[in-house]
Amino acid sequence: MKIIKSIILGALVASPFFGMAQGDAYIIQGKVNPIYNGKFIKLIYTPEKAKKQMDSVQIAKGAFVFKGDVDRPFGAKLSMGNDESGDRIDLFISAGEIRVATKDSLRYAKITGNKITESYEKLAQGGLRSLEYNVIEVVNVFKAMPEGPQKKDYTKKLLEEFENYSSQKRKFVNQFIKENPDSYVSLYQLTKSAPDNLLNYETSFPYYDRLSQTVKDSPLGKEFGQKLMASKGTLTGENYKDFVSTTPDGKQLSLKEIVGSNKYTLVDFWASWCGPCRKENPYVVKTFDAFKEKGFTVLSVSLDDNAEKWNQAIKLDGMPWHHVSSLKGWKEPAAALYKVSAIPMNLLVDSEGKVVATNLRGEALYEKMETLLK
Structure with missing residues (x-):
């Protein structure tokens, strides 16, 4: 199940600001239904926030607060209950205030904040977030099944769902990059859709090239640009050799x-x-x-x-x-x-x-x- 965890953990996260001074502060102000009072809500970080994996706070009077410092924007998710099957929503964290409000499940929360927060929410609410939820539901059904022929047969549906998720996510992200070349979210999503071990110059460069110079000049933009150029095959543009x-x-x-x-x-x-x-x-x-x-x-x-x-x-x-x-x-x-x-x-x-x-x-x-x- 490692591949399943990897796909879900890596799904739908984004970062905002181009560059920030070390130690810039962020605060997440949350408002939820008071019925959750006394329960703990977790802030789970994605791999780029290597120093820490998770924070948790107790909900009181229908509210919660997370505070911290950020050297560079990073992706995260808010979660109540089981880390994989529980109620959760993805978000990203950068310097400034992020507001999360919901009267029901976290997955229906309204997230607002700075310009980049709004940019990511536009992408997530445009269909990307629902894709992740579909995958999670299929995975949960699979996990709940007893071992046997039925579970074995369901594996095919699981793999088909992963393939559909990957394909649809690429389409959403690629279209978002075309329409939002000035957004740091476009760059971040491009880096997530092309991890180092699968980075391909021919398919990634056209989208990287669409980004504004300001985005390319950000620390992440420069890092990704260097990796992208390094991935360009030395054979590209040469004549083939017969054998x-x-x-x-x-x-x-x-x-x-x-x-x-x-x-x-x-x-x-x-x-x-x-x-x-x-x-x-x-x-x-x-x-x-x-x-x-x-x-x-x-x-x-x-x-x-x-x-x-x-x-x-x-x-x-x-x-x-x-x-x-x-x-x-x-x-x-x-x-x-x-x-x-x-x-x-x-x-x-x-x-x-x-x-x-x-x-x-x-x-x-x-x-x-x-x-x-x-």
């Missing part, structure tokens, strides 16, 4: 043959024994099925050394495109040609032989092809 290798049926196949007969070719380095590679395969299958009739194809280069396991993985993962391998493991000549030091790794080549993108992971591959083959 010849062996197909599963023993024939010789060159990359040149594939590139010359398609608009875009994904050269995908993987192996049957590579767990992360196998997790990426469904995304490649989805993209292949969607764009194969529009000039997109895939040439998968395996770093396997066992033909039986290689062929079995191709069949199990349903990969109906071109495959080659010398069955030399990490000594695969094609991998050496492209200086592959870790897998999965891929590069996208256009019909002119130019590398137009590298390391398109997850939904980034589909989104890139959707842009290129409108």
Whole structure:
């Protein structure tokens, strides 16, 4: 369940101010129904507030107050009850006063404050917050189920809900960035939708480039910009390098043959024994099925050394495109040609032989092809 916790904890948080002096104070003034008097309400911090994970105060006379210092804006959530299934709402914290008011559940609270607070609430109330609640409800149903066939079958719905959440969140955030380039919230959400291990230059840069210079010049803007530039593949913009290798049926196949007969070719380095590679395969299958009739194809280069396991993985993962391998493991000549030091790794080549993108992971591959083959 670690992935579930990670998705929920990382969901829907944002930060306000561009830059603040060390030790600037914040205060959260809360008004709730007096029936909650005596109960504790928690302020749970997201990972960027590393010094502290949580504060809690007791509700008295239908009110609560949190105070603290903030070096840089950070995301948080207010919660009553169980941290995962209890009543809660996301918010962000920066210098100044934040007001939270509700006569009912926290999830229906009205949150007001400075300009950036209002900006985030616009995004959250526009549908982003309800997406998170939908995921939480599905997760809670899953957790409450007894072990057995029904719970196993429900796992599929759970994964579908996560995929829908991720896809819809990207759309909300991307549209918000387009409409609010001057908002720090746009930058913050962009950094959250592209964590370091999944940061992709080709898909993130167009949105980063839309941000105002003031936002880019903020400490977070500069940090993200540097990471973004570092993620840009050194192969991007270069001509591809041809190679010849062996197909599963023993024939010789060159990359040149594939590139010359398609608009875009994904050269995908993987192996049957590579767990992360196998997790990426469904995304490649989805993209292949969607764009194969529009000039997109895939040439998968395996770093396997066992033909039986290689062929079995191709069949199990349903990969109906071109495959080659010398069955030399990490000594695969094609991998050496492209200086592959870790897998999965891929590069996208256009019909002119130019590398137009590298390391398109997850939904980034589909989104890139959707842009290129409108």
